[in-house]
Amino acid sequence: MDINDYILAIVTSYEDKDKVDNGSAPIFYAEDEEELEYISMMISRLTKSMVHDLGNGVYVLIKH
Amino acid sequence: MIKYGEMILLAVILGTFTRLLLLRVDYRQYPGYPHGYIVHLTLAFLASSLGALVLPAMLEENYVAVTILGAAVQQFRGIRNMERDFLSQIEDTELVPRGQAYIEGIAKVFESRNYLAMIAALLTSFGYYFFNLIGYNSLNIAGGVIIGTIVVYVLYTLMSEDHVGDIAEIRVVDLEFVGPNNANLSVEDTVIMNVGLKEAKESWKKSGVGIVIAPKDDNARATLANTGQRQAIIHDVVSQLGVRLDVGVQDYTPLARINLHTGRVYIIMIPMEPDRECIIEAVRRTPVLEASRRAPLATKAGRMASD
Known part of the structure; x- marks a missing residue:
């Protein structure tokens, strides 16, 4: 089943923890920049979704 | 005296040949296999046969026979559905889909090319008949071919689409x-x-x-x-x-x-x-x-x- 145009997951670092609040999408916290990149890439490939950079250190995964 | 057999045969050959010329692998990348060619050539043969039969039927005052053209239209609409179904089915396997609008356009082109084959056959038989009528019996085959070719060329040029x-x-x-x-x-x-x-x-x-x-x-x-x-x-x-x-x-x-x-x-x-x-x-x-x-x-x- 495809869930389109909906935030599937949120990936951010512990430092930017306050920028996201809990919602329906799972939030993943990364230790550093490298892990952030890796986690987002992994979820993106697995769910066939696209990683978007909100510009404030928060990455969201959306399937288009 | 007009030889109907010769007239029909000539028209069918020219009609089918027209379709063959239009049946080349182009930017649409389709059809690419002999199966696809056979389907289209066979239907083009049927289309040209129908087109070729119109004039002899008229000349024999068998006017009702023209209603078989109605069956032809039904056939060609079948082609359009076939193309649309096929292309829509494989849409999921394309990394970059064609999109419904493009598929609809391609299906329509395939349908219209059959009409073109039919018209080519019809006009070839007209040409044959015309040259017979004005008394150039020996020239009637050439006349049919020439008129058929000219009209098909004109129609094909008119039917060409705009490009981006x-x-x-x-x-x-x-x-x-x-x-x-x-x-x-x-x-x-x-x-x-x-x-x-x-x-x-x-x-x-x-x-x-x-x-x-x-x-x-x-x-x-x-x-x-x-x-x-x-x-x-x-x-x-x-x-x-x-x-x-x-x-x-x-x-x-x-x-x-x-x-x-x-x-x-x-x-x-x-x-x-x-x-x-x-x-x-x-x-x-x-x-x-x-x-x-x-x-x-x-x-x-x-x-x-x-x-």
């Missing part, structure tokens, strides 16, 4: 990266896509290209705004130049967006062959789809609004 190159100027430009972390991919200050992954951004920087399609007038602007038309352009470029893309790697999906102020269409993609001249040529040769064709300038309100 006719209604717009095309350029290939470099991509720009704007916004925080340079995550927003843009062309001429129009943001097309937000890319989060560094790896993906690097790829776009290294081999991504931006295509600018600037409409020549308001008609073109309305036509290019159609999403089906944009998808058709992307599909054509991708099928000719290749694309670095796979399932699960959405970051490299080619996208087309318009600039709301100028009506220009911007396409971003990562082609296998980054040859700019070839990209421009591929875009230029994309047909303007019937489904997306708009002509606001042909209406009073449209003309007034364009001032």
Whole structure:
């Protein structure tokens, strides 16, 4: 089943923890920049979704 | 005395031959296998046979026989459905889909080519009959062929479609990266896509290209705004130049967006062959789809609004 145009997951670092609040999408916290990149890439490939950079250190995964 | 057998045979051959000429692998990349050719040639043969039989039936005062043409129309509509179904079915397996508008256009072309075969056969028999009528009995075969060929050529030229190159100027430009972390991919200050992954951004920087399609007038602007038309352009470029893309790697999906102020269409993609001249040529040769064709300038309100 495809869930389109909906935030599937949120990936951010512990430092930017306050920028996201809990919602329906799972939030993943990364230790550093490298892990952030890796986690987002992994979820993106697995769910066939696209990683978007909100510009404030928060990455969201959306399937288009 | 007219030899009906000769007349019908000549018309059928010319009609089928017409279809054969039109049956070449072109930018649509379809049909590509002998099975596809057989299907279309067989139906073209039937179409030409029907076309060829009209005049003899009339001459024999067997007017009711012409109603078989009704059956022909039904057959050809079957072709259209067949093409549409096939292309829609394989749509899921295309990395870059054709889009419904393009499929509908292709299906229609296949249907109309059968009518063309039928008309070719009909007019060939007319030509044959005409030369017989004016007394050049020895010339009637040549006459049929000549008239049939001329009319088919004229019809085919009239039926040719516009191409994107006719209604717009095309350029290939470099991509720009704007916004925080340079995550927003843009062309001429129009943001097309937000890319989060560094790896993906690097790829776009290294081999991504931006295509600018600037409409020549308001008609073109309305036509290019159609999403089906944009998808058709992307599909054509991708099928000719290749694309670095796979399932699960959405970051490299080619996208087309318009600039709301100028009506220009911007396409971003990562082609296998980054040859700019070839990209421009591929875009230029994309047909303007019937489904997306708009002509606001042909209406009073449209003309007034364009001032």
